Amino acid sequence: MVIAKCRECEKEYQLNSSDNLGDFQCECGGELDYVDDFEVKNENSIKMKRIHWNTLILGIIVTAFLGFLLGLIGIIIATLCVGYSVDKNYKNGAVHGALAGFIGGFIAVNIGNVINIILPSNTNTEFGLLLITGTLIGITIYGFTGAICGAIGAFIKQKRS
Ligand SMILES: [Zn+2]
Structure with a gap:
């Protein structure tokens, strides 16, 4: 498990280590970054970034x-x-x-x-x-x-x- 954080609203998501970060975006539409902090407060709904x-x-x-x-x-x-x-x-x-x-x-x-x-x-x-x-x-x-x-x-x- 890896943690990704939204650059815009700082919401955190849990991803599988095999997931490609580029395939996802925050529900606000922001780009995600990996974070080292493994403390996740809650699992938010994540959606696939399909079409740009x-x-x-x-x-x-x-x-x-x-x-x-x-x-x-x-x-x-x-x-x-x-x-x-x-x-x-x-x-x-x-x-x-x-x-x-x-x-x-x-x-x-x-x-x-x-x-x-x-x-x-x-x-x-x-x-x-x-x-x-x-x-x-x-x-x-x-x-x-x-x-x-x-x-x-x-x-x-x-x-x-
Ligand atoms: Zn966001």
Whole structure:
């Protein structure tokens, strides 16, 4: 057992020594630090820190933008940054990278689709079906790429610290 204390409100929590501190946050949303003091007054409810919304939303915007401009390379660059900025946990990096890749990729692909529809050069009758299939394949690849690059980004951060 180890004790972690909130940096903001100083509430204390009991964690298993195998737990990764980066996976948790205080119920007030504050970051936790380990403490040597083993006197715990009471066990407070602890929750898993799953989604870093600020990083994710920013990541989606950057992914959509770079994905639209550079395609898959843009998605790779953006989701590497997302994984790097989340924390040192590669699973978290992968989750955030995948979400950014999937949602950002969806936006990027649809900007392209809208432009294709507006442009008068596309008179193909099978165009609609191709568009849907292409979109689905595109966002699947982007989401998958995002998961891998997000994990790599978190891994790079872990190695550098
Ligand atoms: Zn707190």
